[in-house]
Amino acid sequence: MQSPAPTRGDIRRAAILEAATEVFMELGYAGASIDRIVQLAGGSKGTVYRHFGCKADLFAEIITALVARMTAPIEHQRPDTADTTQELAATLTRFGQTYLDVLVQPQSLALYRMVMAEGVNFPDLARVFYARGPGQVVMQLADYLGALRGWDSLATPEAEVMAREFLSLVRSDLHLKALLGVEIPSAAQRALTVKRAVALFLAQYQPVPGATAAK
Amino acid sequence: MQSPAPTRGDIRRAAILEAATEVFMELGYAGASIDRIVQLAGGSKGTVYRHFGCKADLFAEIITALVARMTAPIEHQRPDTADTTQELAATLTRFGQTYLDVLVQPQSLALYRMVMAEGVNFPDLARVFYARGPGQVVMQLADYLGALRGWDSLATPEAEVMAREFLSLVRSDLHLKALLGVEIPSAAQRALTVKRAVALFLAQYQPVPGATAAK
DNA sequence: CTGATACCGTACCGTACAGTACCGATTCAA
DNA sequence: TTGAATCGGTACTGTACGGTACGGTATCAG
Known part of the structure; x- marks a missing residue:
């Protein structure tokens, strides 16, 4: 389970990845330059190309790593x-x-x-992002809801649809506003939005056996 | 009400706008080049800069026009x-x-x-986009729901919150998937999603006077 | 210790782009 | 008709970038 002592190559590679992640996130794929990455990571341009081949491959590797990093805390929950x-x-x-x-x-x-910006140029990457990111979250919640549903009668559609509806309510337009840079929602706003999403969801879907179905 | 006969300048300006709109939409701001726009619009590079000053200003004008064009059919409805x-x-x-x-x-x-991609570099533009686009739609629906709410008792939050919740349900994750290029939802999928959004919304919010409030 | 390999630094190539300059042709107002 | 403004075409400047080449140095395996 222990890492077998990182070689010099591993160290350089990690430094480049870290620097490139920062630069890409700040400037996007098109806006980022290899020179800027090298400047931040230290070392030389040749090392970058020896490790990652080209800018696109470096980008792809970073995106997949970021997706995993982003999904991890949700998976844990x-x-x-x-x-x-x-x-x-x-x-x-x-x-x-x-x-x-x-x-x-x-x-x-x-x-x-x-x-989103580069999805047109990297269609495979966009699919991977969805499948391992938002799509993965939907499936996790759907699994939970599905198991609950077999548990008692519930006049509902597939669990996946329910999961999507709930997550849409949670996102609300906070995600959109944040993506546009219009407004980063405060913790209080987020908590309130989640609370309302749960309420609205439970008004329609009540799996407790004793409750009267809406119709 | 009649346009006062388009001058030659108006014609060139319109041609440039049309071409630039197409190029920007296909390649994004960073990916689009003025040369490509000129090639598509016909004419000369100097004319573009005489009319619009610089690439960023041309971009801003196109974005605001596109927002209006996008919101129009919704405003009509x-x-x-x-x-x-x-x-x-x-x-x-x-x-x-x-x-x-x-x-x-x-x-x-x-x-x-x-x-979204250029919102960091054009924060004002992003705000205008939200206010005249998605935000505008929320306000329209909120106005309607608000008027209805005064109409009879309804144990609900502000109309704006209700509008946001409904529109979030409508977007579901179809919008996200489409933005990523993962999947363009079919008309049937869209209709079904809307139908379910309405059902879930009405399960919580029932403004008819005879209905029993949820609590 | 020795050879091979990875690394650094830098110079370099080709390309693409935003923006400008200039000239001849066209349009348009007076 | 005449003068000014606009337009088309193109050449040009400066800059930035992706990617390569190469010589010298550090690292590491055998």
Whole structure:
């Protein structure tokens, strides 16, 4: 499990990745220059190309790493399917809160902007981003909701649709405003938005057996 | 009301705007080149700079025009505040449908991508985009819902919050997927999403006087 | 210790781009 | 008709960038 002593190459590679991540996030793919990355990472231009081949490949590697980094805290907060129905509101709140908090972090916003701007030129990368990022979150929540649904009768669509609806409510337009740089929502705003999302969601979907279905 | 005969300058200006709009939408601000625009519009590079000063100003003018063009069909579908409560579901469906249809059009997607990518470099433009675009749509729907709410008792938050929640449900993740180029939703998918958004919204917010409030 | 390999620094190539300059042709107002 | 302003075409400047080449130096395996 221990790393087998990082070689000199590993060290250079890591330094370049770190510097490139910062530069890409600040300036985007088109705006970033290799020279700027080298200046920040130290070392030489040739080393960058020996390790990563070309600018596009370096970019791709950074994006995939960033997606994993972004999804990690949400995955860690993944609702346990053993959670009982009584805890549904709390579970949704916790999950939604983590999701929204991560989403409006500067790094997440920069990542979204990059992938959207360059998605046309890197279609494969955009697909990977969705599948391992937002799509992954949907599936996690859907798994939880699906297990809950088999638990008792619930006049609802597929769990995946429910998950999408809930996450859409959580995002609200806070994500859009943040992406545009119009307004970074405060913690209080985020908490309130999550709270309202949970309320609206539970008004429609009430898995507790004793409750009367809406119709 | 009649235009006072377009001069030669007006014609050139319009041609440049049209060409620049196409090039910017296809390649983004950074990717687009003035030479490419001139090549498409015909004429000369000097004419572009005489009319618009610099690339950034040309870009700004195009973005503001595009926002207006994008919002127009939604504004046209603006729900009349005279609509009765009985028509609420139909009104929401019609409004949401128009909103979502516009949102996933290629031109809208290109516009969103441009503003998000360059929002850091053009913060004023990003604010204008939000205020006259998505923000405007929220306000229109909020006006309608607000008028309805005064109409009868309704245990709800501000109309603006309700409008945001509804529009978030309509966008779902279809907008995100389309922005990333992962998947352009079909008309059937869009219609279904709107239908479900209306259902979920009405499960929580029922303005008809005879209905029992949720709590 | 020795050879091979990775690294640094820098100079360099080709290209692309924003913006300017200039000239001849065209348009348009007076 | 005449003078001014605009336009087209093109050549040009300066700059920035991706990527390569190369010589000298440090690192590391055998």
